[in-house]
Amino acid sequence: LNHIGEHTVQKRNFLAALLTTALAAGLTPALAQHDGPLRIVVPYAPGGSSDRAARIVAEKLGPKLGQSVIVENKTGAGGRLAAQQLRGAGADQNVLLLANPAIMVVAPLVFKDNGYDPDKDFQPVSQVSDYEFGLAVASAVPVKQLSHLLAWLRANPAQANFGVPATGSLPHFFALMTGEKANVPAQVVGYRGSAPLISDLIGGQIPVAFDTFDTLLPQHEGGKLRILASSGAKRSPFASSIPTYRESGLDLVASGWNAFFAP
Numbered sequence: 525l526n527h528i529g530e531h532t533v534q535k536r537n538f539l540a541a542l543l544t545t546a547l548a549a550g551l552t553p554a555l556a557q558h559d560g561p562l563r564i565v566v567p568y569a570p571g572g573s574s575d576r577a578a579r580i581v582a583e584k585l586g587p588k589l590g591q592s593v594i595v596e597n598k599t600g601a602g603g604r605l606a607a608q609q610l611r612g613a614g615a616d617q618n619v620l621l622l623a624n625p626a627i628m629v630v631a632p633l634v635f636k637d638n639g640y641d642p643d644k645d646f647q648p649v650s651q652v653s654d655y656e657f658g659l660a661v662a663s664a665v666p667v668k669q670l671s672h673l674l675a676w677l678r679a680n681p682a683q684a685n686f687g688v689p690a691t692g693s694l695p696h697f698f699a700l701m702t703g704e705k706a707n708v709p710a711q712v713v714g715y716r717g718s719a720p721l722i723s724d725l726i727g728g729q730i731p732v733a734f735d736t737f738d739t740l741l742p743q744h745e746g747g748k749l750r751i752l753a754s755s756g757a758k759r760s761p762f763a764s765s766i767p768t769y770r771e772s773g774l775d776l777v778a779s780g781w782n783a784f785f786a787p
Contacts, residue, residue, distance in 0.1 A: 561592035563619045564784075565610060567603035567627060569717025572689055573736035577653045577782050578622045599716060602692025603627045604639060611645035613787040620649060620784045626694045628785070634692075642785075649784040656779050657698045657755040658737040658766075662726050663747055670753040670772035673732070674706045686710045687730035689718040689739075694780040698755060699734040702769075705776050725749055736780070738762075755779065 562585070566578045578595045586593040598606040603626060610621050628642045640646075659670065667673045677684045686699040691714030703710030713730060715721040718739045725733040726748050733740070737754050741763060744751045753769050754760055755778040769776045 560618055561594050562586075562589065563617075564593060564595045565606050565619060565621050566595060566597050567599065567606035567621070567623065568597065568690060568693075569599050569719065570597050571739075572718040573653075573655055573739050574622055574624065574782050576738075581652060599690075602631070602690050602696070602714075604631050604635070604692070607631075607642075607646075608639035610787050611640040617787070620786055621646065622652065622782055623785050624694060624780055624782050626692055626697070626780075628783075630697065631692065646785040646787060649786050652782040652784060654779055654781040656737045656760070657695055657734060658740045658744075658751045659702065659753050660725065660733045660735070660740050660744065660749045660751045661731065662728060663750050664728070665731070665750070667752070668750065670767075670769070670774065673752060674708060674774070677706075677708045677732075681709055683731055684708050684710045685713055685730055685732070687713045687715060687721045687725060687733040689715055689721050689735050694778075695734040695736065698778050701776060701778065702734070702774070705774055722749065 564578045564582055566575050568574050575595070575597065582593040582595050598609065600606070601608075603623070606621060607623065607627055610619060613619050628646070632638050632642055661667055661673065667676065684703065686703065688695040688699050690696065696712055696714060699710060699712050702708075715724070718735055721730070721733055721735065722740070722743055724730045726743070733749070737751070737756075737760060740749065740751050743749045744763070751763070751766050753772045753774075754766055755776065756768055757777050759766065759768055
């Protein structure tokens with residue numbers, strides 16, 4: 525949210541203020557019963573879309589609550605580890621979990637012993653953000669269109685290694701959806717966060733990366749990688765030169781969200 529010009533910064537501040545006003549009104553009676561800071565637990569490594577969303581809100585929420593707000597990153601098991609650890613948090617703990625559909629919707633359906641029940645163990649508090657996905661290659665790769673990349677991958681199936689920021693994350697499922705839709709037998713490689721994924725993409729260790737669009741965009745603008753397509757129904761207003769999947773010949777639209785949950 526904070527990578528494109530003054531207008532974007534103003535929009536970010538407005539949305540953060542709007543959200544935190546509503547959150548503060550709802551959280552203040554509960555937090556007033558306890559001492560200590562409010563902890564926002566992010567199930568992923570620093571630097572990704574979820575982490576940035578949490579820190580933007582935390583920055584505005586602290587002054588409104590008159591209380592310290594701390595962002596903690598608890599990684600592991602594609603985000604499920606944080607949910608497993610927080611599901612039994614006592615009523616004396618000031619803690620919120622920032623979670624997405626991979627944790628609260630998909631994981632309970634995919635894993636037999638998930639370690640938590642989203643309906644019984646957590647109470648939804650507020651949606652924080654929504655986002656789209658992007659497919660990117662290193663800037664040194666001569667491919668500039670999604671259709672050309674897919675044609676190359678079909679001709680070279682052994683090279684169809686798709687990097688994602690976390691195993692079991694939404695980019696992971698979007699990478700699988702892309703492979704299925706394009707008839708490319710993809711091998712998904714999970715990383716421990718966006719930073720090492722993007723580093724390996726730029727360095728040539730992985731040919732293709734899938735991540736949230738806002739995470740990839742700064743490196744695209746800096747010329748270090750190239751986003752070939754976005755998953756939105758229409759082009760991003762922050763990067764109108766980047767086509768959508770549909771415009772690139774692949775009928776696929778996908779998005780995700782982040783929301784706060786309390787144990």
